Each structure stands twice: as C-alpha cells, then as structure tokens.
Amino acid sequence: MASLSSFICHHHHLLLFLFAAVVAAAVFTTKAVTADDNMTHLHFYMHDILGGSNPTAIEIVKGPVALPSVPGVNFGNLIAIDDALTEGPELSSKPVGRAQGFYMSTAFQEASLLMSVNFVLAADGPYNGSVVSVQGRDPIAAPVRELSVVGGTGQFRMARGYVLWKTYDGNATNGDGVLELDVYVTTDSGRRAPSTTPTAITQSPAVHQSSKSTSTSLRSEFVILLISITICAFLL
Ligand SMILES: *[C@@H]1O[C@H](CO)[C@@H](O)[C@H](O)[C@H]1NC(C)=O
Numbered sequence: 001m002a003s004l005s006s007f008i009c010h011h012h013h014l015l016l017f018l019f020a021a022v023v024a025a026a027v028f029t030t031k032a033v034t035a036d037d038n039m040t041h042l043h044f045y046m047h048d049i050l051g052g053s054n055p056t057a058i059e060i061v062k063g064p065v066a067l068p069s070v071p072g073v074n075f076g077n078l079i080a081i082d083d084a085l086t087e088g089p090e091l092s093s094k095p096v097g098r099a100q101g102f103y104m105s106t107a108f109q110e111a112s113l114l115m116s117v118n119f120v121l122a123a124d125g126p127y128n129g130s131v132v133s134v135q136g137r138d139p140i141a142a143p144v145r146e147l148s149v150v151g152g153t154g155q156f157r158m159a160r161g162y163v164l165w166k167t168y169d170g171n172a173t174n175g176d177g178v179l180e181l182d183v184y185v186t187t188d189s190g191r192r193a194p195s196t197t198p199t200a201i202t203q204s205p206a207v208h209q210s211s212k213s214t215s216t217s218l219r220s221e222f223v224i225l226l227i228s229i230t231i232c233a234f235l236l
Pocket residue numbers: 128129196
C-alpha cells in the first residue's frame with residue numbers, strides 16, 4: 001500500500017496526464033446520440049415542394065431582412081408545409097404519411113430553420129394514423145442535422161427521441177428538396193412503439209453504439225484519480 005501511495009505521489013503528474021488522455025479519448029469516441037433495443041427506428045423521405053403547379057410547401061410570410069451570406073433567403077421567412085412522406089426517395093414511391101407544420105428562417109448568419117412538424121403516419125400503415133411531433137434547428141447546409149422528437153399520439157403517445165435529418169436531393173433554382181429522415185423514438189416506459197403489422201418503414205434498431213459503458217468507465221477513472229489525489233495529499 002505504501003509503495004502504491006508513493007508511486008501515486010511521485011507520479012501524480014503522469015497520472016493526471018493519463019487521466020486527461022482517457023477523458024480526451026472518451027470525448028472523441030462518445031457519440032452524442034445513442035439508440036437501444038427499445039427504440040423504434042423509422043426511415044422515410046420527405047418531399048418539400050415549393051415550385052411547380054402543385055406545391056406542398058407555401059411561403060406565408062416573406063421575412064423583412066435579407067441574409068447577406070445566403071442570397072434569396074430572408075430572416076423571418078415562414079413556410080407552411082403538408083409534404084408527402086414516402087418509403088423511397090422518389091415521390092412516386094409508397095406513401096407512408098405526411099409532414100404537416102411550418103418552418104421559419106431564424107438565423108442572421110446562415111440559412112438555419114426552426115422546424116416544427118408533425119409526422120402523420122399513414123392510417124393504413126403499421127402506425128395507424130399515429131403522430132410523431134418534431135421540433136428543432138435545421139442549419140440546412142450541414143450534412144446531418146439533429147432535431148428533437150418532442151411528443152406523439154396513438155402508438156407514439158409520450159414519445160421522446162430524435163431525428164437525423166439529411167438533404168437527399170435539392171434544386172437550388174426553385175428550392176425543392178428531398179429530405180432523408182431517420183427517426184429514433186421511444187414511448188412511455190421506454191418501450192418500442194407497438195406496430196400493428198410488420199412494417200417497411202421500421203428499420204432494425206441499434207444503429208448507434210451506446211455510450212453507457214464509456215461513461216461508466218470514465219466515472220470509475222475519475223473516482224480512482226480522486227482517491228489517489230486524496231491519499232497523496234494525506235501522505236504529504
Ligand atoms: C386504428 O385507428 C382507428 C381510428 O383511430 C381505430 O378505430 C382502430 O381501432 C385502430 N386500429 C388498431 C389496430 O389500432
């Protein structure tokens with residue numbers, strides 16, 4: 001014990017360095033998002049159509065301030081949507097629901113939207129008209145955006161979760177876009193949403209590794225370091 005204590009005392013700089021290295025490694029390997037077996041994973045495409053004769057996204061308010069860095073986008077633009085959700089990226093692929101809500105341009109320095117939308121899942125599909133409510137920030141130039149699932153109804157009552165939001169395709173001329181969405185959601189008591197039929201839009205879960213083990217080992221490293229420092233201080 002004495003030799004361990006003296007080792008700790010004489011090498012506490014080394015131990016601190018090792019601890020810092022462990023923290024750094026944990027920070028860089030820990031994903032901000034996790035999914036477990038109890039999460040439902042929905043995957044579908046959203047067709048945000050502003051142009052043409054049948055738009056499903058309509059500008060309600062033209063914002064008063066042009067964004068210098070993003071030509072054609074104004075701060076405060078408000079667009080109401082009732083966009084088709086489909087199983088595949090083509091608009092003609094199987095419909096799985098609608099995305100109803102609005103988005104507003106809410107950043108001065110970049111094109112970033114406040115998105116507030118209900119995914120109304122098809123009544124004839126596995127989720128029988130249930131709704132997943134999503135709100136979040138969508139900085140549209142980022143390759144993957146993370147938005148929050150803030151609630152739900154029906155089979156998604158008490159839903160919590162997140163959406164990984166990607167632009168699959170876009171037309172810079174008329175603003176049309178196809179978004180690829182991965183929705184990860186748990187319902188009350190942390191269970192997967194019950195599905196009435198086998199579903200094409202539900203994917204297997206556990207796409208992301210859990211960070212639980214990393215944070216647990218990080219916590220024990222921290223406790224060991226604290227004990228070491230205490231022993232060290234006591235001996236000196
Ligand atoms: C589907 O929803 C309808 C209308 O809300 C309801 O009457 C029906 O019982 C539901 N079916 C299932 C299998 O949950």
